[in-house]
Amino acid sequence: MNKNYLSKIAQELKPSGIRKFFDLAAGMEGVISLGVGEPDFVTPWSVREAAILSMEQGYTSYSANAGFLELREEIAHYMKNQFDVAYSPSSEIIVTVGASQAIDIAMRAILDPGDEVIIIEPSYVSYAPMVELAGGVPVFVQTFKENDFKILPSQLEEVITEKTKAIILCSPNNPTGSMLNKKELEDFAQIAEKYDLLVVADEIYAELVYDEVYTSLPSIHGMKERTILISGFSKGFAMTGWRLGFICAPVELSQAMLKIHQYAIMCAPTMAQFAAIEALKNGRSDVDEMVKSYRRRRNYIVQSFNEIGLTCHSPGGAFYAFPSIESTGLSSEQFAERLLMEEAVAVVPGNVFGESGEGHIRCSYATSLEQLQEAVKRMKRFIEKLEA
Template identity: 85%
Template sequence: MELAKNSHLSKIARELKPSGIRKFFDLAAGMEGVISLGVGEPDFVTSWSVREAAILSLEQGNTSYTANAGLPELRNEISHYMQQQFGIEYSPNSEVIVTVGASQAIDIAMRAILDPGDEVIIIEPCFVSYVPMVQLAGGVPIQVQTLKENDFKILPSQLEEVITKKTKAIMLCSPNNPTGSMLNKKELEELAAIVEKHDLLVIADEIYAELVYDEEYTSLPSIPGMRERTILISGFSKGFAMTGWRLGFVCAPMEISSAMLKIHQYAIMCAPTMAQYAALEALRNGRSDVDDMVKSYRRRRNFIVQSFNEIGLTCHMPGGAFYAFPSIESTGLSSQEFAEQLLLQESVAVVPGDVFGESGNGHIRCSYATSLEQIQEAVKRMKHFIENLQSK
């Protein structure tokens, strides 16, 4: 007997939408001579000393499971890093978990705190996985659209409008993917007051905390009253150019981290051992390499933002990450139309802004995590594309 189509799939799995980013990556992969401003990963190779540490761990036969929460020495180093960089103390024994990338950390955070029907406020534009992760954990995502007039920063009044008795948490990413916007200390304090007032939690995705350019970074749990209300997500992918190593970490109060660890134990067991030894080296001796990358990103950011504004694509100056989020509204095209036509006509790949939420419509995400020479050529092609549109 033939099974009915989709009869064995859950309702959530059936209705889950595929990532909107992949469509353009797949299109670009089949073309020659494409300059990609779409990929959200560093163009730098992981530092040699970090790679060497992983190789040494293999040569020494360190191929067994680690503790579920991660190597004790790595958790100690993460705890030290959080204290030194941001002034926040976490117990390495009970409040730090090493995860398979920051994405897994977000996943187990959602599953640890959400009951069916609990609401999570998602600030858009946002990383494409946030909404599905809430849904997969049985929660209800409540999307709040930010405005380009505010550099895509959330306003306290916008949060107050959507908080209900079912609200459990706020998902926050600063510096933001895809806009590059970063909340300063005063703005975080305003958000913290609302969180305390309504007895909420915050899942703070701070994976881009190393990549800031104009002002000192403030980590949310360093704000008075927020350490006990924050599940801090971070990792090694962006700041340390270790995307393929798939290593992240989460810091949270013991009650929450203990619940997350149980889920992590059953779902993952532990993060890859050799990647953990690599991360240990990155934290101990990789600071100068991070600083060099930040200097390079700053030069690229300044060039690409200035260039976009000069060719008529209005763009705010991002405070962090490695994304620019220019408006393409002046072209009369939608985000999808602009991205498709630019790829087909000029062989430049960008990501349409609406895949990051409705408030991203009329914009495109452009990663400047590629060489300055490639960026210069991409801008040249984009200028030609816009001039052709205007001549029609």
């Protein structure tokens, strides 16, 4: 095919580094995967039943572009009750096809060619490509294990220029699980206000926190008017395959994003929206049970990694551990490849999440405790062979 058929951006866009290891693992038997970033829980029955009932009753047409008003009202109610942030259901909330689509239309709505967006590494693999696809320029700031992978305000000030338009903040973080507390968010907010920057706050893991009460960025004084909040139902409500997310943002921003959403998507799937209404109305107890299970698993895997020589901080949220493998002398990619081939355990090399992820691996503990125990056993054996 003539290369001229493809845009320069499409030609230069790198495939996801995570997919490589999923594809390798898919062709092997007996693999324990700690690589998949999705809950191992099935969507609660009442939520599934709501979707089934909606189809049986014939609700199969388009919804409003922004989503069913009832769902937006439930999202507004949830954001107020859970995180103390008030949004208008009619004008400040958009239901999207997963949080990924929300990030995409946010970037396209705010960026002109050449605008810079600060991305805090290690970071979710989609952020930089989404910025580039919207014509923006990603600017990376590294965080480090010595500070539990938390960003310092001084680090942000070092890279802010007259071209800086926004900062992407993911807390709890994928891949590290680190979470900023209220004081740290207030320090972060001061930087955003000082330089008049937007913040795209990816709070998809807000329900999955273990040690302290979660603080949503727009609840910080002065931040609601400069925050595009991204969230959804995939992680906290175990609804990854339903592909349902949402955006909360001030009316000027949300209405600009809605125009892009109208042309690109039309609306999110209606049966998934009915499911989400039920999840918000009656699903909190299911979420609480999942969090209890994740907390037990987190405690086990963090302690186990440290015991076998892989230094690991205790993540405050999400369902990822991010242990250091520097003591083995292998690169992240070498470690992940050899662990998969020699012991049939799939993890994600930290370098796919940015330069500061090198020397680490991402391990999802969204799998059964029995599987985690077997995975640790195999990893311990692998490390012992390296040391022999």
